Amino acid sequence: MSFAARIALAIAGAVAVALVVVAVAGGTQVRRSYLGALRGSLEARVDAMAQARSAATARTLEDMTRLARSPRLVAVVGAGDAESIGQTAIDELRGALDRLGEGSGFLVAGGLEVVAAMPGAPERVLAPMAVGAADAAGASSGVMVVDEVPYDVLRVPVEDVVEEARVGTLVVWSPVRLPDPLVLPDGTRVQGAILAGGTLFGGDLGAGARETACASFKADASEAEVGGSDGASLLVLRRPIADSVPAASMVAIADLAALRAAVGALLGRTALAGVAALIVGLMAALVLGRGLSRPVARMGEAAARIERGDFAVRLPAEGGGELATLERRLNDMAAGLATREQYRRVLDAVADPEVAAELMAGKLDLGGRTQEVGVLFCDIRGFTTLTERMDPAEVIAMVNEHMTLLTEVAYAHGGTVDKFVGDLIMVTFGAPKTGADDALRMVRCAHAMVAARAHANTGAARPIEIGVGCAFGPVVAGCMGSERRLDYTVLGARVNLAARLCSKAPAMRVLVDCEARRRAGWGTYAALPPLEAKGFSGPVEAFELVMQEDPACA
Amino acid sequence: MIHVMRLAACVVGASVVLLSGAVAQEPAPAPATATKATAARLSGRVPVLSRKTPAAIKDYGPPPAFKVEPPEAPASAVWVGSGAPALDPAKTEPIRIEQRGFQFRPALAVVQVGTPIVFPNQDSLYHSVFSYSPTKRFDLGRFRKGEEPDPVVMDKPGAVQLFCEVHEHMRANLLVVDTPWHAVTDGDGRFSIDGIAPGTHVVRVWLSPKQTVERTVELKAGQSLEVDWSDLVPAAGKDAGKDAAK
Numbered sequence: 001m002s003f004a005a006r007i008a009l010a011i012a013g014a015v016a017v018a019l020v021v022v023a024v025a026g027g028t029q030v031r032r033s034y035l036g037a038l039r040g041s042l043e044a045r046v047d048a049m050a051q052a053r054s055a056a057t058a059r060t061l062e063d064m065t066r067l068a069r070s071p072r073l074v075a076v077v078g079a080g081d082a083e084s085i086g087q088t089a090i091d092e093l094r095g096a097l098d099r100l101g102e103g104s105g106f107l108v109a110g111g112l113e114v115v116a117a118m119p120g121a122p123e124r125v126l127a128p129m130a131v132g133a134a135d136a137a138g139a140s141s142g143v144m145v146v147d148e149v150p151y152d153v154l155r156v157p158v159e160d161v162v163e164e165a166r167v168g169t170l171v172v173w174s175p176v177r178l179p180d181p182l183v184l185p186d187g188t189r190v191q192g193a194i195l196a197g198g199t200l201f202g203g204d205l206g207a208g209a210r211e212t213a214c215a216s217f218k219a220d221a222s223e224a225e226v227g228g229s230d231g232a233s234l235l236v237l238r239r240p241i242a243d244s245v246p247a248a249s250m251v252a253i254a255d256l257a258a259l260r261a262a263v264g265a266l267l268g269r270t271a272l273a274g275v276a277a278l279i280v281g282l283m284a285a286l287v288l289g290r291g292l293s294r295p296v297a298r299m300g301e302a303a304a305r306i307e308r309g310d311f312a313v314r315l316p317a318e319g320g321g322e323l324a325t326l327e328r329r330l331n332d333m334a335a336g337l338a339t340r341e342q343y344r345r346v347l348d349a350v351a352d353p354e355v356a357a358e359l360m361a362g363k364l365d366l367g368g369r370t371q372e373v374g375v376l377f378c379d380i381r382g383f384t385t386l387t388e389r390m391d392p393a394e395v396i397a398m399v400n401e402h403m404t405l406l407t408e409v410a411y412a413h414g415g416t417v418d419k420f421v422g423d424l425i426m427v428t429f430g431a432p433k434t435g436a437d438d439a440l441r442m443v444r445c446a447h448a449m450v451a452a453r454a455h456a457n458t459g460a461a462r463p464i465e466i467g468v469g470c471a472f473g474p475v476v477a478g479c480m481g482s483e484r485r486l487d488y489t490v491l492g493a494r495v496n497l498a499a500r501l502c503s504k505a506p507a508m509r510v511l512v513d514c515e516a517r518r519r520a521g522w523g524t525y526a527a528l529p530p531l532e533a534k535g536f537s538g539p540v541e542a543f544e545l546v547m548q549e550d551p552a553c554a
Numbered sequence: 555m556i557h558v559m560r561l562a563a564c565v566v567g568a569s570v571v572l573l574s575g576a577v578a579q580e581p582a583p584a585p586a587t588a589t590k591a592t593a594a595r596l597s598g599r600v601p602v603l604s605r606k607t608p609a610a611i612k613d614y615g616p617p618p619a620f621k622v623e624p625p626e627a628p629a630s631a632v633w634v635g636s637g638a639p640a641l642d643p644a645k646t647e648p649i650r651i652e653q654r655g656f657q658f659r660p661a662l663a664v665v666q667v668g669t670p671i672v673f674p675n676q677d678s679l680y681h682s683v684f685s686y687s688p689t690k691r692f693d694l695g696r697f698r699k700g701e702e703p704d705p706v707v708m709d710k711p712g713a714v715q716l717f718c719e720v721h722e723h724m725r726a727n728l729l730v731v732d733t734p735w736h737a738v739t740d741g742d743g744r745f746s747i748d749g750i751a752p753g754t755h756v757v758r759v760w761l762s763p764k765q766t767v768e769r770t771v772e773l774k775a776g777q778s779l780e781v782d783w784s785d786l787v788p789a790a791g792k793d794a795g796k797d798a799a800k
Contacts, residue, residue, distance in 0.1 A: 071717040071724075072684070078715060078763075079686040088686070162725050 003296070004289020011281035019274040026266050034259045035235065039223070041184050042237040046252040049179045049192050050239055053250065057141050057154065060172065063096040064156040065139060068170045074160045077108060077115065077167045085116035089170070096172065103149075104174030108158065115168055129153060129171050143176060143241070143248035145197035150176040150248075178202035188258040195238060196248040203253040209234060217249065225256075233259070295323045299330055306330075311338030352416040355488045358432045359479075368478020368491075374429035374442035374470065374516060375495050376415065377502035378406060378449055381465040383423040399423060402453075402464055409452050413445035418489050424502075431477040431490050439472045439519030446470050446510040447523065447545060454508060467509060469502025471495070472516040493535040500533040501542055510545040517543050594773035597746035598781035600630050600739060600759045614656065614679060614721070622723070623655025631664045631729050631760040632745045633736035634771075636711075640732070641668030643707045648672045651716070651726060653681045658716060658726030664736040664760075665728065670705035673697075682719035689730060690714045713763060729760055743784060752777070759786060 067073055067089070076088045085108055090097075097104055097118075107117035109130045117126050125146050139156045151173040158168040178201070179192030193202035195217055200210050209226040213236045216224035224236045233256040238249045295315075302313040313334045317327035347356045380386065380402070387395045399422075406425050410417050414435070415427040427445065430438035446468045457463035475492030494513075501511040517525055524546040530539030605628040614620045646669055652659045654676040665671065673683045675697055683703075684693040689712025694703040696719075708714065708730040716726035729736075737745040752775040759767045767786050773779055 069722060071719050071722045072686070074722070075684070075715060075717045076686040079688060081686060081688055084686050084691070162723055 002289060003292045004286055007289050007292075008282050008285035011285050012278060015274055015277045015281050018277070019270055022273075023267055023270045026270060027263050030262055030266050031259060034262055038184075038188060038235060038254055038256075038259070039237065041188070042190065042235065042252045042254055043239075045182060045190050045192070046237055046239045046250050049252065050241060050250045052179065053152075053241070057152065060096050060100065060154055061139055061141065061156065063093070064154055064170055064172055067092040067096075068156040068158045069161060073108075073158055073170070074167060077110075077158050078160065080115070082116040086119060089116065090118065093172065100152075100172070100174035101177070102175075103151075104172065106170065106172040108168050108170055110168040125151075125173070129173055140243065140245045142245040143194060143196040144173070144246065145199060145201075148199075150194055150196045150199075150201045152176050176201065184254075184258075186258045187261075189255050191253045193251040193253055194248060195251050197246070200251060203236075203251070205234065205253065213251075217251075292323065295327060299327060302330055302334070306334050306337060309341070311335070311341055351488065352418070353411075354416050355432060359488065363432070368476045368480065370474050370476050370492075371431060371434055372438070372473060373431045373434075373475045373477060373490055373494070374438045374472045374519075375418075375475065375490060375498040376410075376427040376429070376442050376446055376468065376470045377498045378425050378427070378446070378466055378468045379502060380423040381467055381507040386462065386464070398462070398464075405452055405456055406449055409448045410445055413441045413448065415441065415445050419487070426495075426498075428477075428490055431475070432488070439516050440522055442470050442472065443510075443512060443516060443520040443523055443545065446512070447547065450508050450510055450547060465507035467502055467505035467507060468511070469498045469500065469505055470510065470512040470516045471498035471501060472513065472519050473497075496535045497533050497540060500531065500540075504531060504542070505544075508547075510547075511542050512545055514541040514543065592752055592775040593749040594752050594776060595746065595748050595778040596632075596634060596735075596750055596757065596771060596773065596781065597778070598744070599784045600632060600743045600745065601761060601784055601786050602628050602630050602739060602741060602743040603761050603765070604628060605762075620679065621655065622721075623657055625657045625725075626659060626661040627741035629662050629741060630739045630743055630745075631662060631736065632739065632747065632757060633664055633729070633731045633733050633760075634747055634750050634757050635733045635735060635755045636731070638666065638733045640709065641666050643668050643670045643705075646670060648705045650674060651728070652676050653683070653718065653724070656721050656724060658718075658724055660738070661726045662738050663726070663728050664738055665708055665730055666734050666736070667708060667711050667730055667732050669730075670707045671728065672702060672705045674702050675699045680720055681724075683716060684719060685714050685716055687714045688712065690728075696720070713760075715763060727760075727763060731758075759783065761787065 070092060072088050073085075073092060076085045089106055089108060093106055097106070105118040105121035105125065107121065107126055107129055108115045114126050114130050128144060128146050129151075139154070141152065141154045144151050144153045152175075153171060153173045156170045156172075157166045158170050159166050176194050176196075178194065181192070182190045184190060191203045193200055195201075195214070198214060198218060200214050200217075203210075205213070205226070212226040213224050213234075216226075216236075217238055222238050224238075226234050226236060235254045235256055237252045237254075239251075240247065240249045298315055302315055305313045311334045313331075315327035315331055317324045317331060344356070344360075347359070351359070387398075390398070402423075403420055403425055407417055410425070410427045413429075415429050416431060418426040418428050420426075427442075429435070429442040429445070435441070449468055450466065453464060453466050457465075471494045473492070473494035475490040475494050477488075477490045479486040479488050480491065481487050494515075497513055501513065505511040511528070512520075512525070517523075525543035526546055528542045528544055531542050533540045614622070648670040649663060649665050650672050651663060652674050656677060656679075673681075673694060675681045676699060678699060680696045680698050682694065682696045685691055689710060690706070690708055692706050694706075697703050708728070711730050711732045714728040714730060716724075716728060718724035735747045735750045737747045739745040750773055752773050754770060754772045757769045757771050759769065761767060765787065767783075769781075769783060769786075771779060771781070
């Protein structure tokens with residue numbers, strides 16, 4: 001999985017988690033604050049309902065109290081004539097009854113008995129209304145449920161102010177009028193209801209919600225949240241009506257549709273913000289991923305190129321991040337490797353590749369060792385005369401061309417180019433590594449050098465004639481020189497012999513010592529008179545290799 | 555439809571009727587036929603139940619014009635016999651029950667059936683006299699000083715409680731009896747009734763709207779009988795008083 005994909009995944013996950021947290025926390029917060037505000041509105045509503053109710057009650061009570069103290073009612077109750085009582089009460093209560101509206105009525109009770117009642121008042125209402133009338137010490141009010149209809153009931157004692165005696169009780173009732181529904185500024189619909197006799201009257205509630213609310217209120221709760229008829233939640237708030245006999249409560253019911261809408265809007269906004277965040281996040285992931293994967297890919301490619309030996313790789317290494325640092329390090333590494341490679345190449349150029357390899361491998365020790373080695377010297381005949389009138393640059397070019405040719409031949413025969421000294425090239429066979437056919441390769445190499453030179457001389461403006469000397473025998477091979485500057489070379493009498501043979505060799509001829517001839521076991525030789533050589537006590541045997549195709553005759 | 559029931563309190567309080575001896579065995583001779591020569595006299599003392607005298611329940615205006623005077627001292631009423639024919643209202647001098655000092659004066663009166671009653675207003679405010687008593691229901695409406703309403707004839711025996719609609723503390727009791735021998739006691743309960751035909755008579759003593767007590771007396775021609783009935787209702791009266799005060 002790419003970095004971009006991982007980052008995108010991480011961002012998407014983070015956004016999703018953040019969204020859920022925001023949605024849950026936001027929803028809870030919205031709900032809490034909304035319910036808090038709604039509770040305030042509902043309390044105000046319920047208080048207003050209760051106030052309106054107690055104001056109406058107080059007004060009616062005032063009328064009734066006036067009537068209950070009026071000489072007429074006291075007189076008529078004292079006289080005990082039911083018809084008169086009824087008529088008098090109707091006359092006196094007319095205003096109040098008109099205001100109380102349809103379904104309202106009154107009765108005058110003496111003790112538990114109904115002394116007189118409004119004509120037409122239903123029998124079944126009268127008896128329950130009379131109950132409790134005698135118990136009330138003074139004026140009282142409450143909500144009574146008769147035949148599943150809640151009634152506001154007001155009771156006022158009829159008192160003879162002269163006798164200071166209570167002659168009866170005047171009871172007036174009217175069906176509870178529920179306050180009109182109210183719509184709050186946020187669209188919440190608030191309905192008024194009344195809780196009396198364990199039943200909730202009014203309000204647009206399903207049967208289940210009504211029962212739930214009643215059950216909560218039975219447990220003395222002042223608030224309940226119930227499911228409405230259409231599955232919507234309803235907040236139901238209850239306030240006991242002060243001094244109500246029997247006890248009753250005002251209830252305000254608010255549908256929570258506005259809350260649902262608010263929470264829905266929040267979720268919608270959250271989702272929108274989430275999508276936006278996701279898009280931004282994914283774009284960021286893409287940019288970041290590219291910012292990461294591009295340099296990584298670049299570095300990978302660079303590493304591959306370095307692996308292939310291309311140390312010219314240079315990465316941009318822009319900016320100050322870790323990746324830029326890494327690129328810089330990679331650049332430094334490539335540069336370091338290039339330098340080493342350069343060293344290696346220089347080493348290869350200035351030293352024999354095989355020697356260089358042995359040196360690199362750390363196999364060559366400073367002390368040197370004695371081993372049997374073939375040593376070949378080859379120089380140009382009449383070099384001084386040849387180069388006398390030549391430009392130095394021309395000389396260098398000519399020598400280089402010549403030495404390149406000979407080096408190729410030496411390498412072709414597994415020789416180790418030990419050194420160049422002016423027009424001379426020294427090649428060893430069997431150092432640093434000893435081989436079984438060192439002598440053979442040396443003799444062939446010598447032969448090939450003369451052949452190659454002869455071939456190169458064909459048609460050349462300035463033919464070069466060379467002489468070659470070969471010797472084979474024990475020498476000391478090793479790194480020699482100062483501690484700071486070493487050469488891998490061979491030293492010994494055989495080396496001197498080879499040099500001597502070379503100097504004695506006629507143009508385009510190869511001289512070998514007897515050991516080389518014996519060991520090579522190849523070629524045809526012509527014996528020469530023994531030579532005086534430095535480092536040898538006596539004359540040294542020497543042989544001339546017979547060229548297979550005489551270059552001089554070619 | 556309408557339950558016609560008496561107030562429980564009334565039932566208890568109003569039915570305290572104490573009977574002394576047998577109820578009148580023999581109706582006495584018609585009172586109208588008694589002559590001066592044979593007339594007997596009944597005098598004596600009966601209890602007077604103390605009654606609360608309500609303070610002015612509210613102010614009607616600044617004194618002295620609107621000063622609420624104290625009500626009359628409580629009294630009881632006594633009447634002897636029954637069955638006398640009603641008086642002819644046309645030939646009978648009306649009895650005055652004034653409203654003065656925001657009180658009925660007299661606050662207790664006994665009249666024979668057929669007596670017309672007038673209700674002159676002596677105060678500077680309206681009065682509105684009415685009665686819901688089954689004996690006599692009437693409503694004079696509002697009237698002021700000088701606007702004397704028509705006399706009201708009491709056409710059957712019984713108790714009539716008088717009210718003023720404007721002044722709830724004003725009360726008066728008018729007892730309509732079918733006998734010419736009646737009296738209202740003084741504050742101590744003393745009374746005296748002259749011209750009673752000899753014979754055995756039921757004497758009724760009214761103590762309060764809820765308490766009327768009966769006694770039987772035998773009067774001989776020319777006899778002057780002095781009775782002391784001041785302990786007429788010692789225990790019962792207390793009970794009755796308690797009921798009434800409820």
